[in-house]
Amino acid sequence: MQECKILVVGAGGLGSEVLKNLALMGIRDIHVIDMDTIELSNLNRQFLFRKADIGSPKAEVAARCIEKMVPECKVTPHYNKIEDFDARFYNTFNIIICGLDSIEARRWINNMVVSMLRYDDDGNLDQSSVIPIIDGGTEGLKGNSRVILPGITACIECNLDLYPPPVNYPLCTLATKPRLPEHTIEYVKTLLWPKEQPFGNDVSINSDEREHIEWIHERSVLRAREFGIEEPSFKFTQDVIKRTIPAVSSTNACVAATCVMEAFKLITSCAKQMNNFQILNLSSGIYTYVFEAEKNDSCIVCSRPTVEVVE
Numbered sequence: 001m002q003e004c005k006i007l008v009v010g011a012g013g014l015g016s017e018v019l020k021n022l023a024l025m026g027i028r029d030i031h032v033i034d035m036d037t038i039e040l041s042n043l044n045r046q047f048l049f050r051k052a053d054i055g056s057p058k059a060e061v062a063a064r065c066i067e068k069m070v071p072e073c074k075v076t077p078h079y080n081k082i083e084d085f086d087a088r089f090y091n092t093f094n095i096i097i098c099g100l101d102s103i104e105a106r107r108w109i110n111n112m113v114v115s116m117l118r119y120d121d122d123g124n125l126d127q128s129s130v131i132p133i134i135d136g137g138t139e140g141l142k143g144n145s146r147v148i149l150p151g152i153t154a155c156i157e158c159n160l161d162l163y164p165p166p167v168n169y170p171l172c173t174l175a176t177k178p179r180l181p182e183h184t185i186e187y188v189k190t191l192l193w194p195k196e197q198p199f200g201n202d203v204s205i206n207s208d209e210r211e212h213i214e215w216i217h218e219r220s221v222l223r224a225r226e227f228g229i230e231e232p233s234f235k236f237t238q239d240v241i242k243r244t245i246p247a248v249s250s251t252n253a254c255v256a257a258t259c260v261m262e263a264f265k266l267i268t269s270c271a272k273q274m275n276n277f278q279i280l281n282l283s284s285g286i287y288t289y290v291f292e293a294e295k296n297d298s299c300i301v302c303s304r305p306t307v308e309v310v311e
Helices: 013-025 040-044 058-069 103-115 157-162 171-176 181-196 210-227 234-242 249-268
Strands: 005-009 029-033 074-078 095-099 133-139 142-148 277-281 287-291
Touching (some): 013 029, 013 095, 013 249, 095 103, 103 133, 103 157, 171 181, 249 277
Parallel strands (some): 005 029, 029 074
Antiparallel strands (some): 277 287
16 A cells, blocks of 8 residues: 555545545655646535635645644646656556546547556557556546456447536527527637637636636627526636536545545445446435446547558
C-alpha cells in the first residue's frame, strides 16, 4: 500500500472523495491532475474547498488539504491538462483512477494507456505493461464505476454507446422556432456571438468569465421575450454554457468508495476485482447492479490487429 503510486484524474466532487479515501486507506504516493480553478458553486459538493480558495487551482488546494488531513501521505498536484503529459509520465503509475465529467477526457486517457501496452513477437500481451484504469462517473442520484484492464477487458472506446450523447439542438429550431429557455441561450452562443464578436475579434467564449456569461444572458432574455418563452436566469445560462452536470455529494461518496475499494483489491489481491461495470441508482431507493461489459473485437483502440512490417 505504501509503495503503490496512484494517479487521480480530476479533483472535483468525485475526485475529492477518491483522494480522501485513498489517503485514509493507506496509500502514501498520490498524484492528482485537474485543469480547473475553484468556483463558488463548487463549495456545496466539493468538501475539500472553502470560500477563501475560490480562484485557486483545484489540484493544488486538494493536495494541501489531504496532506493536512493525513500528514504521512504525499499528494503531488498538477494544475495542467491531461494532454500536457506524455507516455513516460503515465507509465510511472500503478493505477489510474478517473473522476471526470468529460467523455473526451476519458477517451484520451484510455487511448494513452492502451498505446503503452507491450506485446511479444507472437502477439501475446506483456501483462506487466498493463496499467488498470478505474473510472467513475455521477449525475444527480445516479452513478457508475468500472474496472478496465487495458488489452484484457473492455476499454472506454469498446462501450462508448453506454455514455449519453452530447446535447445538441438543430439550428433551424434555434433560429426560427425556439421553445425552451436553453434554445435562446444556444442561439446567442452559436449564432450571435460569432456574428457580433462582443469582446473583440477571435475572442472565444470563456465560461469562467462573468462578463461573457452576462452578455449571453442579456441577449438570451431579449430573445426569450421576443418569442414569449420563459426568461432564463443567470445561473441557468451559466449551466447551459458550461454543460453543468447536476452533482449530489452522497452519490459521489458511494461511487468513490467503490472505485477505491476496487483499487485496494488490485493492490493487495485480497479479493477478485469487480467484473466489470457497476451501475448505482439512488433516485427511488437504493439499487445497484454489476454486469460484464464485453470487449468489442472491432474496437478502434484496443482491438487493432498487430501488423508486422518487414523491410
